[in-house]
Amino acid sequence: MSAVRLPQQSQDFPAWYGQVVRRAGLAENSPVRGAMVIKPYGYAIWEAIQRALDDRIKATGHENLYFPVLVPASVLAQESTLIEGFAPEVALVTRAGGKELDEPLALRPTSEAVIWAAYGRWIESYRDLPLLYNQWANVVRWELRPRILLRTSEFLWQEGHTAHETEDEAVREVLTILHDVYADVVENVLAMPVLRGRKSASERFPGAVETYTLEALMRDGKALQAATSHFLGQGFARAFGVTYTGRDGEEQHPYATSWGASTRLVGGLVMAHGDDAGLRLPPAVAPHQVVIVPIVREDDRVQVLAAAAALADDLRAEGLRVRLDDREEHRPGFKFHEWELRGVPCRVEIGPRDLAAGSVTVARRDTGAKATVALAALAGELPALLADVQAAMFAAARAEQERRTACPDTYAEMVAWLREAGGFARAGWCGGEDCEARAKADTAATIRCLPLGQRPAASDRCVVCGEASEAVAVWAQAY
Amino acid sequence: MSAVRLPQQSQDFPAWYGQVVRRAGLAENSPVRGAMVIKPYGYAIWEAIQRALDDRIKATGHENLYFPVLVPASVLAQESTLIEGFAPEVALVTRAGGKELDEPLALRPTSEAVIWAAYGRWIESYRDLPLLYNQWANVVRWELRPRILLRTSEFLWQEGHTAHETEDEAVREVLTILHDVYADVVENVLAMPVLRGRKSASERFPGAVETYTLEALMRDGKALQAATSHFLGQGFARAFGVTYTGRDGEEQHPYATSWGASTRLVGGLVMAHGDDAGLRLPPAVAPHQVVIVPIVREDDRVQVLAAAAALADDLRAEGLRVRLDDREEHRPGFKFHEWELRGVPCRVEIGPRDLAAGSVTVARRDTGAKATVALAALAGELPALLADVQAAMFAAARAEQERRTACPDTYAEMVAWLREAGGFARAGWCGGEDCEARAKADTAATIRCLPLGQRPAASDRCVVCGEASEAVAVWAQAY
Numbered sequence: 001m002s003a004v005r006l007p008q009q010s011q012d013f014p015a016w017y018g019q020v021v022r023r024a025g026l027a028e029n030s031p032v033r034g035a036m037v038i039k040p041y042g043y044a045i046w047e048a049i050q051r052a053l054d055d056r057i058k059a060t061g062h063e064n065l066y067f068p069v070l071v072p073a074s075v076l077a078q079e080s081t082l083i084e085g086f087a088p089e090v091a092l093v094t095r096a097g098g099k100e101l102d103e104p105l106a107l108r109p110t111s112e113a114v115i116w117a118a119y120g121r122w123i124e125s126y127r128d129l130p131l132l133y134n135q136w137a138n139v140v141r142w143e144l145r146p147r148i149l150l151r152t153s154e155f156l157w158q159e160g161h162t163a164h165e166t167e168d169e170a171v172r173e174v175l176t177i178l179h180d181v182y183a184d185v186v187e188n189v190l191a192m193p194v195l196r197g198r199k200s201a202s203e204r205f206p207g208a209v210e211t212y213t214l215e216a217l218m219r220d221g222k223a224l225q226a227a228t229s230h231f232l233g234q235g236f237a238r239a240f241g242v243t244y245t246g247r248d249g250e251e252q253h254p255y256a257t258s259w260g261a262s263t264r265l266v267g268g269l270v271m272a273h274g275d276d277a278g279l280r281l282p283p284a285v286a287p288h289q290v291v292i293v294p295i296v297r298e299d300d301r302v303q304v305l306a307a308a309a310a311l312a313d314d315l316r317a318e319g320l321r322v323r324l325d326d327r328e329e330h331r332p333g334f335k336f337h338e339w340e341l342r343g344v345p346c347r348v349e350i351g352p353r354d355l356a357a358g359s360v361t362v363a364r365r366d367t368g369a370k371a372t373v374a375l376a377a378l379a380g381e382l383p384a385l386l387a388d389v390q391a392a393m394f395a396a397a398r399a400e401q402e403r404r405t406a407c408p409d410t411y412a413e414m415v416a417w418l419r420e421a422g423g424f425a426r427a428g429w430c431g432g433e434d435c436e437a438r439a440k441a442d443t444a445a446t447i448r449c450l451p452l453g454q455r456p457a458a459s460d461r462c463v464v465c466g467e468a469s470e471a472v473a474v475w476a477q478a479y
Numbered sequence: 480m481s482a483v484r485l486p487q488q489s490q491d492f493p494a495w496y497g498q499v500v501r502r503a504g505l506a507e508n509s510p511v512r513g514a515m516v517i518k519p520y521g522y523a524i525w526e527a528i529q530r531a532l533d534d535r536i537k538a539t540g541h542e543n544l545y546f547p548v549l550v551p552a553s554v555l556a557q558e559s560t561l562i563e564g565f566a567p568e569v570a571l572v573t574r575a576g577g578k579e580l581d582e583p584l585a586l587r588p589t590s591e592a593v594i595w596a597a598y599g600r601w602i603e604s605y606r607d608l609p610l611l612y613n614q615w616a617n618v619v620r621w622e623l624r625p626r627i628l629l630r631t632s633e634f635l636w637q638e639g640h641t642a643h644e645t646e647d648e649a650v651r652e653v654l655t656i657l658h659d660v661y662a663d664v665v666e667n668v669l670a671m672p673v674l675r676g677r678k679s680a681s682e683r684f685p686g687a688v689e690t691y692t693l694e695a696l697m698r699d700g701k702a703l704q705a706a707t708s709h710f711l712g713q714g715f716a717r718a719f720g721v722t723y724t725g726r727d728g729e730e731q732h733p734y735a736t737s738w739g740a741s742t743r744l745v746g747g748l749v750m751a752h753g754d755d756a757g758l759r760l761p762p763a764v765a766p767h768q769v770v771i772v773p774i775v776r777e778d779d780r781v782q783v784l785a786a787a788a789a790l791a792d793d794l795r796a797e798g799l800r801v802r803l804d805d806r807e808e809h810r811p812g813f814k815f816h817e818w819e820l821r822g823v824p825c826r827v828e829i830g831p832r833d834l835a836a837g838s839v840t841v842a843r844r845d846t847g848a849k850a851t852v853a854l855a856a857l858a859g860e861l862p863a864l865l866a867d868v869q870a871a872m873f874a875a876a877r878a879e880q881e882r883r884t885a886c887p888d889t890y891a892e893m894v895a896w897l898r899e900a901g902g903f904a905r906a907g908w909c910g911g912e913d914c915e916a917r918a919k920a921d922t923a924a925t926i927r928c929l930p931l932g933q934r935p936a937a938s939d940r941c942v943v944c945g946e947a948s949e950a951v952a953v954w955a956q957a958y
Contacts, residue, residue: 035547043544065522068514096570097621142576
């Protein structure tokens with residue numbers, strides 16, 4: 001950890017992001033282009049996200065399982081839109097066990113194909129449905145423009161794959177995952193407000209009938225797709241010849257869904273909450289919620305360290321995740337900067353004068369506010385303080401999202417707003433691919449989503465062509 | 480689940496094993512030779528094992544992280560013994576993103592190489608040591624003779640990789656992992672008694688100075704290596720040019736360890752505890768610790784199902800994992816067989832006569848014993864009953880291990896014992912590779928370990944050549 005300042009976020013966002021990821025110890029590049037090492041601090045955040053997702057995935061009736069990472073190229077190719085979508089990103093094993101393989105094996109870019117090949121063996125009757133399964137896995141997608149944590153040649157994720165008797169049930173599943181699993185975690189655990197919506201046809205997952213998405217806004221005004229949930233219709237069942245005997249005795253194809261969230265959420269946390277001093281972590285996912293920094297001089301060292309250790313024990317007994325930074329080789333100021341850079345939500349300073357006064361200094365990372373708190377009251381007060389930090393971070397991010405959302409009346413206004421990466425532009429859209437393509441060419445922005453149950457746009461005309469609007473669309477540049 | 484009987488375990492152990500794995504819903508083969516699908520029931524067992532291991536790995540001071548699955552062939556080759564050991568099993572990616580790669584990328588067979596390449600960047604001074612890291616990952620080793628869950632082309636595991644200032648500290652680490660993490664989980668969670676010992680030189684991990692192992696005995700008399708913990712000395716640090724500035728200001732190489740346990744433990748559970756009726760699961764890892772089977776007739780159906788559901792809620796409130804099997808399409812006898820096959824430790828039968836008498840019938844899977852228990856007392860009594868099942872399964876497995884351990888006086892006796900896959904043979908060994916190789920050629924058995932702190936053998940002579948014994952060795956055929 002060096003004392004060299006970070007680039008200013010507002011001056012050079014990409015450089016700022018790269019340095020925060022590296023210097024906060026989240027991740028670093030590996031010898032394989034585009035692949036990353038997730039370091040312990042970054043991985044601890046990912047484990048907290050995993051737990052939050054996994055708890056909700058199980059609470060909504062799903063079970064985990066595991067499919068192989070290697071998929072025969074012919075199996076991957078069986079659903080044509082899937083392979084067309086992913087072919088440019090596939091990595092192939094052609095040699096194994098000292099021999100050329102008869103058929104190349106793809107590293108899974110996603111697992112619909114290998115899973116639906118198995119579902120054909122598992123589904124016979126309506127009694128076997130629904131299948132509600134999820135896996136935690138690594139996937140490989142060869143990236144031409146990798147960006148650490150956001151777009152990497154290998155990433156970690158969960159992918160749910162379900163099979164249903166009816167279209168209604170499958171659509172309900174897709175929305176349950178979107179709202180009760182993903183939005184709940186992203187908003188209430190990661191403190192990132194999201195738009196919930198459908199994708200336009202051009203932005204759908206390959207093979208999907210409908211793709212639902214959560215779109216979060218980063219502090220440079222660009223959008224991040226936080227998670228997606230796909231209604232796949234009967235296409236995969238048809239492609240893999242999966243049928244079941246229905247209640248009426250007839251053979252029919254089940255309906256499919258798939259849905260995923262990945263380690264890019266860790267990158268999203270950096271960009272949604274970070275500031276010029278570095279990372280700011282919501283308490284719900286912070287590996288250390290509280291860092292205690294003892295302020296010692298030679299003559300009171302033993303006493304202060306003992307009090308700091310006792311305080312750490314008290315706070316841990318309250319169920320808090322506490323780091324006691326008693327390293328001797330660094331001065332308090334250095335430690336303050338380091339833990340600010342690493343985003344610890346709350347810092348407690350304890351020194352000889354504090355001890356004498358029976359109090360400590362508590363500093364919040366989100367606002368920088370400092371307060372003096374009675375030592376005896378701290379363990380009782382910190383949980384509420386951390387809950388307040390969590391809520392305040394969400395509120396601040398939501399206010400920022402609102403500030404950065406425009407409702408342009410004219411196409412010229414929209415182009416100007418989006419070119420400066422101003423944030424979200426909410427406007428009417430005729431539903432035409434030409435208008436979508438024109439706006440993309442003019443602004444580098446895409447339709448992030450057609451929001452669910454949102455208020456209408458300023459005008460009921462398409463902001464691009466002026467024809468009647470079919471839906472409200474939200475445009476933005478995106479990661 | 481069909482009513483067709485399993486093969487008898489004593490008649491055809493491999494066929495019995497294969498059918499239990501498949502019919503209990505643990506795993507099945509995938510389209511890629513040697514790779515498997517871990518099904519929800521098998522994966523739930525693996526998740527319980529993961530939690531048990533991960534808790535202990537963290538309690539002993541380690542943090543999790545994640546390294547890429549793809550390793551440049553040149554990095555993998557940097558430590559020569561490692562690549563010599565694994566080259567025949569490596570799978571290579573040669574194409575990605577639509578192009579031939581300049582350098583093939585290996586799918587990690589294990590991660591020492593890619594990790595030590597990074598440790599070189601992370602270690603500068605003794606203050607950076609120890610590094611105590613672990614990862615949960617998939618690995619690929621091309622298997623010529625795959626066996627589901629035991630030896631598969633892809634498997635899931637954890638691999639710990641640590642770096643230390645001194646040899647003493649590294650050796651302590653290796654033994655802490657062996658005893659406090661692995662043996663604690665395998666014996667006290669999986670109820671599998673193990674021998675703890677060192678490997679002979681010929682059985683060591685490629686690149687290890689010393690390999691420690693846990694050896695369990697399966698019910699066909701073959702051994703299963705349950706987990707290994709390696710002291711790697713300074714070889715990896717030298718190969719990857721990793722040095723640190725010591726307390727004396729001198730540059731020196733750190734000492735390395737690595738250690739792993741994998742999904743083969745799920746296969747071990749089947750073979751260590753299963754019987755002619757199928758799987759028997761220790762309560763600590765059973766996805767369902769208790770199954771409730773309502774016995775209904777048309778006229779009391781509602782009443783019995785309501786009582787069964789209320790009982791399930793009561794037991795869940797005690798923290799038990801409960802499955803209420805209220806499927807209408809199967810009769811109770813079918814369900815009894817199915818849950819016996821799937822190894823649920825405890826079955827509760829509840830019918831109209833039971834209800835009238837205010838009692839239920841409780842059947843133990845491990846012994847088959849049945850008892851009548853007052854309905855009101857069940858929630859209070861089941862935790863103790865499950866603890867007793869856990870202890871009884873360990874005791875039974877230990878008794879079986881003792882019964883199957885011979886201490887032959889002569890080489891002829893040892894050969895006869897091992898040829899019949901009798902189990903462990905404990906005898907003196909001169910330490911010579913010739914004697915080890917001769918015994919292997921004659922019996923197909925290998926030295927499983929040189930037990931730690933064990934009682935001496937019957938004789939202080941080598942059982943093969945009659946020269947002075949250097950150590951007590953335990954021979955067995957093995958998976």
